[in-house]
Amino acid sequence: MTYTKRFDGRQLDELRPIEARVGVVPRATGSALFKIGKTHAIAAVYGPRELYPQFLQDHQRGVLRCNYNMLAFSGAGERVRPGPSRRSKEISMVMEKALFPVLDMRAFPSTVIDVFVELIQTDAGTRCAAITAASLALADAGIPMKDLISSVAVGRIGNAIVLDVTKEEEDYEEGMADIPIAMSTRTGEITLLQDDGLLTKEELINALGLAKKGCEDIKRVQIQALKNKYKEEP
Amino acid sequence: MSILLIQEKTIVVPGEELAEGMDFLPGTDVIRDGEKLIATKVGIVTISGRLIKLIPLAGKYLPKRNDIVIGKVVGMGFSGWRVDIDWAFEANLALRDASTEFIEKTADLSQYYDFEDWIVCQITAVAAGGRLIDLTMKGPGLRKLGPGRIIKATPAKVPRIIGKQGSMITLIKEATGTKISVGQNGIVWLSGEDSSQELLALKAIEKIEAESHVSGLTDRIKAFLEGAHS
Numbered sequence A: 001m002t003y004t005k006r007f008d009g010r011q012l013d014e015l016r017p018i019e020a021r022v023g024v025v026p027r028a029t030g031s032a033l034f035k036i037g038k039t040h041a042i043a044a045v046y047g048p049r050e051l052y053p054q055f056l057q058d059h060q061r062g063v064l065r066c067n068y069n070m071l072a073f074s075g076a077g078e079r080v081r082p083g084p085s086r087r088s089k090e091i092s093m094v095m096e097k098a099l100f101p102v103l104d105m106r107a108f109p110s111t112v113i114d115v116f117v118e119l120i121q122t123d124a125g126t127r128c129a130a131i132t133a134a135s136l137a138l139a140d141a142g143i144p145m146k147d148l149i150s151s152v153a154v155g156r157i158g159n160a161i162v163l164d165v166t167k168e169e170e171d172y173e174e175g176m177a178d179i180p181i182a183m184s185t186r187t188g189e190i191t192l193l194q195d196d197g198l199l200t201k202e203e204l205i206n207a208l209g210l211a212k213k214g215c216e217d218i219k220r221v222q223i224q225a226l227k228n229k230y231k232e233e234p
Numbered sequence B: 001m002s003i004l005l006i007q008e009k010t011i012v013v014p015g016e017e018l019a020e021g022m023d024f025l026p027g028t029d030v031i032r033d034g035e036k037l038i039a040t041k042v043g044i045v046t047i048s049g050r051l052i053k054l055i056p057l058a059g060k061y062l063p064k065r066n067d068i069v070i071g072k073v074v075g076m077g078f079s080g081w082r083v084d085i086d087w088a089f090e091a092n093l094a095l096r097d098a099s100t101e102f103i104e105k106t107a108d109l110s111q112y113y114d115f116e117d118w119i120v121c122q123i124t125a126v127a128a129g130g131r132l133i134d135l136t137m138k139g140p141g142l143r144k145l146g147p148g149r150i151i152k153a154t155p156a157k158v159p160r161i162i163g164k165q166g167s168m169i170t171l172i173k174e175a176t177g178t179k180i181s182v183g184q185n186g187i188v189w190l191s192g193e194d195s196s197q198e199l200l201a202l203k204a205i206e207k208i209e210a211e212s213h214v215s216g217l218t219d220r221i222k223a224f225l226e227g228a229h230s
Helices: A086-102 A126-140 A201-228 B155-162 B164-176 B195-211 B217-229
Strands: A018-022 A030-036 A039-050 A063-070 A111-121 A150-157 A160-163 A176-184 A189-193 B017-020 B030-033 B036-039 B043-048 B051-056 B068-076 B080-084 B091-094 B118-127 B132-136 B149-152 B178-182 B187-192
Touching: A018 A126, A018 A201, A030 A126, A039 A126, A063 A086, A063 A126, A086 A111, A086 A126, A086 A176, A086 A189, A111 A126, A126 A150, A126 A176, A126 A201, A150 A201, A160 A201, A176 A201, B030 B051, B068 B187, B091 B118, B149 B195, B155 B164, B155 B178, B155 B195, B164 B178, B164 B195, B164 B217, B178 B195, B187 B195, B195 B217
Parallel strands: A063 A111, B091 B132
Antiparallel strands: A018 A030, A030 A039, A039 A111, A150 A160, A150 A176, A176 A189, B017 B036, B030 B036, B043 B051, B068 B080, B068 B118, B080 B091, B118 B132, B149 B187, B178 B187
């Protein structure tokens, strides 16, 4: 059976409804809320601040430290165990690697910029939502960046290539592949590319094309969110 | 042929293309990527001749030499004080720069500046990429602050709080009868005889912070202060 009609009625190349807002955590240097469908991420940036333990300091540039966390009640009902897990540590690491290439940290050597992302509600695509929210929060914190990073997951469900996979689709019985992608759409550089599942070369090329389109749509929302903070409304 | 892709005074975000071609030069917070000039922060575009730069709207304070900042005394040693100036590293106030009067080596330093005291000081040196910062208390207006209120504003908005030749801050001081000190690091100290006037001054500063990017700010602040009086 082919997967032609999506569970939530979207087109194969359609994103879920997106909402973004910056400045949601007043005490943080920068912060953002990013919602894509039922996946909601809040990111807060603190710093630059002094980095301990000292041996982690880089005397040429600042260090980016990400912390990804899914709240205990955020999933589909099965309780997420609080605190760091193998999975959240991995995602924190890939977030750092996805965001670092666009940051210019030379202005604050020996310091750390902390990015905390909390997923308050999840329906797949959490690392992508986390990266997108973190990128907005970093821009809101005034950290110099070459571009915003936008991120979305594409996938193969049955034999269809679809954009922005949901949890229901991830659990599709007749096989699927899940590919989270993060990119700088200005330069076309991909900063995150993971794959869970089997794909042919043609399918991967199609998926990348679809992801680029999705990222461009997300970036428009990101830009609008940043500009909305400074809208003229005395 | 060089083309400007954006108008002056528009708000841009990181990654936004500002101009194309080699005739334009990148200023503060703008980088060149090939033929294009790219914004690296959220800010307002300023064009002066061939130079395109940004006035950032957000960001933490980066210490610079000669900046006058407000800090809190957080440490004391044999040779001076450690001061928190809202930056990643504590700044150092050496004994010889701490006062115009002579301080004995064995003197009780808390007589001069005690823990939790707020001081207005000037940065004399920034070294090791911001890790080592030297302060001085010798200079006009540099002093220990008395009782008052401390608020933290965005450092990027400090020029708007002060205004052209201090016009904005003078306006608030005169309208509320409150003493105000603003540090380049965004820390503001307020002290007034009348606490309701002090609060009004504080609200005016918060209003400046929230609306600093909208034109006609001085008039709105004036109206706000006058409206509170009538």
